[in-house]
Amino acid sequence: MKTLFLQAPSYDGFDGGAGSRYQAKREVRSFWYPTWLAQPAALIEGSRLLDAPADGLSVQASLDVAQQYDLVVIHTSTPSFPTDTLFAEQLKQRKPAVLVGMVGAKVAVDPHDSLVASKAIDFVCREEFDFTCRDVAQSLPLASIQGLSYRLPDGEIMHNEGRPILENMDELPFVAPIYKRDLKIENYFIGYLKHPYVSIYTGRGCRSKCTFCLWPQTVGGHRYRTRSVENVLAEVKWIRDNMPEVKEIMFDDDTFTDFKPRVEEIARGLGKLGITWSCNAKANVPYSTLKIMKENGLRLLLVGYESGDDQILLNIKKGLRTNIARRFSEDCRKLNIKIHGTFILGLPGETRETIEKTIEYAKDINPHTIQVSLAAPYPGTTLYKQAVDNGWLQENKVINLVSSKGVQLSAIGYPHLSREEIYHGLEEFYKRFYFRPSKIWEIVREMLMSWEMMKRRLREGVEFFKFLRAHEA
Known part of the structure; x- marks a missing residue:
C-alpha cells in the first residue's frame, strides 16, 4: 500500500515524535527527529515520512497530504492522543477507504481502549512496531500479523499474539537516508x-x-x-x-x-x-x-x-x-x-x-x-x-x-x-x-565567541522568558 508515516499537527513546539520522556512544549522551541517513524519508513519502499509540527503544517495542509495515501500510520502519545484521534476522524471523512493506524507508547500499553476511543482508528501496533507496520503495508492478512490489535468490519476488536522483541538490531535499515529524503533537517533544533x-x-x-x-x-x-x-x-x-x-x-x-x-x-x-x-x-x-x-x-x-x-x-x-x-x-x-x-x-x-x-x-x-x-x-x-x-x-x-x-x-x-x-x-x-551572576557570565561569554551563538542564545532567551511567563500564569 502507498504508505504515509505521520507526526500529526499538534502544539507549537510539541516534540512528541521522539523518544521524549516528557512530551510537552519546551522551554526553548525544539524538535527531536521522529526516529521511531523513520525506522519502519525505511523498511517500506515508496513510503513517506511527514513531520507536520516540525514543518509547521496546519491540519488542513496535513490532511491534503494524508488523503493521497492508502495507509496512514500516526505516532501518538498520551498528551497528543485526543488531537491525533481528531485528525484521524477528519481524514476518514475526506477519504473513508484510507486505513489508519497508530503507534507509540500510549497505544502499546492500552490497545483496546485506544481502538474503542474512535472508529477512525483501524489498528494499533504493540511492542516494537517496525516489522508490524511493514506487514500491514504489504497487505498481509491482519489476523496473521504479530503485535497487531485491530477492528473487524463488524466492529469487534481483535488482539493478535505479541511480536517477539527484535534481537538482531543490524536487521534494521539506516534512518539517516529517510531523514535526508523526507525531512528538512534545519527544522530540528x-x-x-x-x-x-x-x-x-x-x-x-x-x-x-x-x-x-x-x-x-x-x-x-x-x-x-x-x-x-x-x-x-x-x-x-x-x-x-x-x-x-x-x-x-x-x-x-x-x-x-x-x-x-x-x-x-x-x-x-x-x-x-x-x-x-x-x-x-x-x-x-x-x-x-x-x-x-x-x-x-x-x-x-x-x-x-x-x-x-x-x-x-x-x-x-x-x-x-x-x-x-x-x-x-x-x-x-x-x-x-x-x-x-x-x-x-x-x-x-x-x-x-x-x-x-x-x-x-x-x-x-x-x-x-x-x-x-x-x-x-x-x-x-x-x-x-x-x-x-x-x-x-x-x-x-x-x-x-x-x-x-x-x-x-x-x-x-x-x-x-x-x-x-x-x-x-x-x-x-x-x-x-x-539568574546567577556566574551563570549569566558563562552564557554571555559563550555568546561573545561567535555571532551565530549570539543570535541563537538571544532567540532562546526570548523563548525562555515567554515560557516562564506562560508557566507562571
Whole structure:
C-alpha cells in the first residue's frame, strides 16, 4: 500500500515524535527527529515520512497530504492522543477507504481502549512496531500479523499474539537516508546541540529500572540490544558523506554509555571519521572512558540527575547516588565535556525541603544547561501504578499532563505537597539556576565567541522568558 508515516499537527513546539520522556512544549522551541517513524519508513519502499509540527503544517495542509495515501500510520502519545484521534476522524471523512493506524507508547500499553476511543482508528501496533507496520503495508492478512490489535468490519476488536522483541538490531535499515529524503533537517533544533544536528539510535532498551521512564517500560524493554559497532560507524560515515551540513550527531539511546568497551570502540571509530558528537549518559561513567570519548570528538553529555536527594533516587530506582554523580560531574569539568542536566520535581518522596535540596545540588554541580520537568505518570509505568495505588492520581480520570497550550502540568500531588506547589517549583528552579551572576557570565561569554551563538542564545532567551511567563500564569 502507498504508505504515509505521520507526526500529526499538534502544539507549537510539541516534540512528541521522539523518544521524549516528557512530551510537552519546551522551554526553548525544539524538535527531536521522529526516529521511531523513520525506522519502519525505511523498511517500506515508496513510503513517506511527514513531520507536520516540525514543518509547521496546519491540519488542513496535513490532511491534503494524508488523503493521497492508502495507509496512514500516526505516532501518538498520551498528551497528543485526543488531537491525533481528531485528525484521524477528519481524514476518514475526506477519504473513508484510507486505513489508519497508530503507534507509540500510549497505544502499546492500552490497545483496546485506544481502538474503542474512535472508529477512525483501524489498528494499533504493540511492542516494537517496525516489522508490524511493514506487514500491514504489504497487505498481509491482519489476523496473521504479530503485535497487531485491530477492528473487524463488524466492529469487534481483535488482539493478535505479541511480536517477539527484535534481537538482531543490524536487521534494521539506516534512518539517516529517510531523514535526508523526507525531512528538512534545519527544522530540528535542540538548544544544547549544534545546529543542524542529527540523532540516531545505536540500540534499544535500557537496563536501568527508573520508575518514571516511559520507553523502556512500554516499547523498548529493559534489555539493551545494540547494533554492531561496524553498523553504527557505517551510518555515521553515510551521514558525514551525504549530509555535510550536519555539525553534530546525537546518540539517543537511553543509556549509550552502559557497555563501556563498546562505547570506547565506537568513540575511537568516530574520532577517525572526524565527527563531533554527543550522547545520553548515566552519571557514573568512569574517568578513563570519558577521556577516550572526549579525545575522539565527544562534545556534550545529556545526563539525568533527576534529584539531589538520595532517598528520592532510591525511591525511583535510579541506581545512582549523588556522591557518584558529583564525582562524574567533576570529571567532565576536568575534561571540558559540557553537560545538559535534567531534573524532575514531584517524584515520590518529594517535599519542600527536597525541592530546595535539588535546586542547591544543581547549582553546585552546575551543568552548562538544564531541563526541569514535572513527574509525569504515563500509563504503563511503575510511577503511574504507584500514583494510582497511593491516591496521588485517580485512575480512569483524564490525565492532564499538559495544558491546552502544551505546557507540562503537575499530575501528581501529595497530602504534604500540592500540585500547585510542585508546578511553581519549576519556574523557581529555573530562575535560581540561570539568574546567577556566574551563570549569566558563562552564557554571555559563550555568546561573545561567535555571532551565530549570539543570535541563537538571544532567540532562546526570548523563548525562555515567554515560557516562564506562560508557566507562571
